[in-house]
Amino acid sequence: MEERDLICIVCPRGCHLHVDKDLNVTGNFCPRGAVYGKQEVTNPTRVVTSTVRIEGANLAMCPVKTKDPIPKGKIFEVMSSINSVKIVAPVHIGDVIIKDVAGTGVDVVSTRDMEKI
Amino acid sequence: MLTKDLVIIGGGSAGLAAAIGAYDNGVRDILVIEKGPFLGGILNQCIHNGFGLTEFKEELTGPEFASRFIKQAEERGIECLLNSVVTNVTCDKVVTFVNKGGTTKIKAKAIVMAAGCYERSPGAISLPGDRPSGVINAGQAQLYLNEHGLMCGKRVFILGSGDIGLIMARRLTLEGAKVLGVAELCAWSNGLNRNMVQCLDDYNIPLYLSHTVTNVIGKSRLEKIVISKVDENNVPIEGTEKEFEVDTLILSVGLIPNNILMVKAGAEIARNNGCLVNDKLETSIPGIYSCGNVLHVHDLVDNVVEEAREAGKNAAKYILGNNEINLSSINTKAGEGIGYVVPARIVIGDDEKDATLKFRVRKPSKDVYILFEQNGKVLKKMFKPAIIPSEMEITKLSKELLVKGDELVIRMVKKEAK
Numbered sequence: 001m002e003e004r005d006l007i008c009i010v011c012p013r014g015c016h017l018h019v020d021k022d023l024n025v026t027g028n029f030c031p032r033g034a035v036y037g038k039q040e041v042t043n044p045t046r047v048v049t050s051t052v053r054i055e056g057a058n059l060a061m062c063p064v065k066t067k068d069p070i071p072k073g074k075i076f077e078v079m080s081s082i083n084s085v086k087i088v089a090p091v092h093i094g095d096v097i098i099k100d101v102a103g104t105g106v107d108v109v110s111t112r113d114m115e116k117i
Numbered sequence: 118m119l120t121k122d123l124v125i126i127g128g129g130s131a132g133l134a135a136a137i138g139a140y141d142n143g144v145r146d147i148l149v150i151e152k153g154p155f156l157g158g159i160l161n162q163c164i165h166n167g168f169g170l171t172e173f174k175e176e177l178t179g180p181e182f183a184s185r186f187i188k189q190a191e192e193r194g195i196e197c198l199l200n201s202v203v204t205n206v207t208c209d210k211v212v213t214f215v216n217k218g219g220t221t222k223i224k225a226k227a228i229v230m231a232a233g234c235y236e237r238s239p240g241a242i243s244l245p246g247d248r249p250s251g252v253i254n255a256g257q258a259q260l261y262l263n264e265h266g267l268m269c270g271k272r273v274f275i276l277g278s279g280d281i282g283l284i285m286a287r288r289l290t291l292e293g294a295k296v297l298g299v300a301e302l303c304a305w306s307n308g309l310n311r312n313m314v315q316c317l318d319d320y321n322i323p324l325y326l327s328h329t330v331t332n333v334i335g336k337s338r339l340e341k342i343v344i345s346k347v348d349e350n351n352v353p354i355e356g357t358e359k360e361f362e363v364d365t366l367i368l369s370v371g372l373i374p375n376n377i378l379m380v381k382a383g384a385e386i387a388r389n390n391g392c393l394v395n396d397k398l399e400t401s402i403p404g405i406y407s408c409g410n411v412l413h414v415h416d417l418v419d420n421v422v423e424e425a426r427e428a429g430k431n432a433a434k435y436i437l438g439n440n441e442i443n444l445s446s447i448n449t450k451a452g453e454g455i456g457y458v459v460p461a462r463i464v465i466g467d468d469e470k471d472a473t474l475k476f477r478v479r480k481p482s483k484d485v486y487i488l489f490e491q492n493g494k495v496l497k498k499m500f501k502p503a504i505i506p507s508e509m510e511i512t513k514l515s516k517e518l519l520v521k522g523d524e525l526v527i528r529m530v531k532k533e534a535k
């Protein structure tokens with residue numbers, strides 16, 4: 001592995017991390033930064049947040065997220081899957097909207113309670 | 118006239134947390150007045166994650182964070198009135214609001230102002246050139262897209278590197294738009310580091326620091342924009358122009374406290390348009406408190422709810438007659454290198470041990486000390502390996518250290534090289 005300088009994005013503090021050839025992480029204020037640093041150089045992942053069309057609610061869109069981070073390279077595949085579904089109210093926070101999105105093993109879930117009107 | 122112990126203006130995260138803070142400190146007769154159709158405020162349109170790490174020790178999206186506070190308010194049976202706009206507040210604490218039922222006046226024992234902020238407009242930054250459609254504020258574009266499913270355009274340029282602009286750069290890219298770049302007047306980014314990485318670097322969106330938009334061209338719809346590099350006095354440098362063919366220009370050029378009601382009520386107003394408050398978050402009108410983005414613009418909602426609960430607690434003390442009167446206070450001052458300080462005053466001799474001070478530096482700096490001084494005497498000294506304007510600093514100062522009369526000055530000094 002090549003040495004890399006990264007900015008930790010796990011929390012807003014944004015620590016400047018240095019990851020050396022043996023995956024040792026320095027510059028992290030807390031342990032989560034070390035986990036992130038290793039992960040980012042080996043298999044970078046992101047939580048994707050977006051919206052899906054909803055019928056029968058008082059807004060046109062229901063916000064959703066991937067329940068866990070997905071590989072960075074899969075972001076656009078996940079997005080096209082999210083954009084192909086339409087749901088019907090009511091939905092609640094945590095309801096599964098798409099199971100195993102784009103073969104990532106991760107579900108897309110609702111992030112807002114939207115009642116039927 | 119109707120009466121209430123406590124009226125809260127705005128049902129965003131600040132208003133809800135203030136209501137909860139007041140309830141938990143013994144007040145029951147509370148009314149939250151919200152102009153929109155939902156509680157939760159701006160968070161409902163902030164569908165990205167990154168909220169709640171301090172408050173809930175987990176990473177939530179905006180609507181998820183909001184829903185937890187809505188639930189906490191519901192559990193306490195706090196009365197919230199939706200679709201109702203507060204149109205006037207007086208210094209003797211009469212609140213007027215308008216809704217479908219007409220105009221209503223309420224006499225309150227105390228008020229918490231929590232009306233959030235609004236976005237700086239193209240006019241306010243003297244944006245040059247034409248005014249075709251396609252020039253839009255970032256928060257507005259976010260609302261259209263995230264709640265109504267409407268895209269603002271296909272080829273987009275963003276002016277201003279504040280967090281909302283960065284978040285929108287990613288959001289529009291994910292929805293299929295081409296974001297050609299972000300221009301920032303300052304020589305540094307005004308967004309959080311994490312947003313720089315996740316929103317721009319991840320999608321190879323270029324950031325033009327020390328650049329601004331110098332022309333906007335288009336008849337009915339935006340056709341192109343011109344950006345130029347600026348010198349250290351922010352004056353565009355001739356010959357550095359770059360053109361971008363875009364149908365949309367998004368402005369993310371700052372937020373301003375939505376504080377007009379308090380201006381009209383005659384409260385003392387700070388330079389940022391928020392109220393001058395003391396460390397109890399009480400404005401210059403006794404019994405009226407201010408918190409959240411209407412006081413000063415916060416980047417983290419976790420800090421908003423913390424501040425708002427405190428405002429609610431202090432309003433409760435006022436209502437229940439538990440606060441000491443006729444205490445003296447000292448003024449605070451943003452010295453060298455510091456942009457602003459909240460609160461503007463610290464009450465001396467009350468039962469609070471510490472005063473919470475919030476401030477921002479003027480520009481990114483490394484290896485500095487932040488000094489808290491009264492009359493040239495250093496009361497507290499903080500070392501900061503790195504400090505940036507986009508992250509608000511919060512610290513506590515023991516009130517025992519403070520003496521009556523003298524101003525408390527906060528300033529930044531460079532750590533001297535050995």
Ligand SMILES: Cc1cc2nc3c(=O)[nH]c(=O)nc-3n(C[C@H](O)[C@H](O)[C@H](O)COP(=O)(O)OP(=O)(O)OC[C@H]3O[C@@H](n4cnc5c(N)ncnc54)[C@H](O)[C@@H]3O)c2cc1C
Pocket residue numbers: 126127128129130131132150151152153157158159160163165166167168169201202203204231232233234256259280281375408409410411414415416417418419421
């Ligand atoms: C676009 C945007 C993106 C953000 N992104 C993040 C982020 O990624 N992470 C993070 O932690 N924080 C983020 N923040 C900051 C955080 O969301 C806010 O600081 C916080 O939610 C503000 O809460 P508030 O209650 O002060 O304001 P608001 O949520 O704006 O609430 C104010 C409420 O008052 C109501 N109101 C206004 N005037 C009146 C009136 N006259 N009568 C009745 N009601 C009225 C409004 O309708 C609104 O509901 C973001 C802020 C914005 C603006």
Ligand code: SF4
Pocket residue numbers: 008009010011012013014015027028029030031032033034036
């Ligand atoms: S290392 Fe820890 S404190 Fe620093 S940014 Fe990462 S998560 Fe935040």
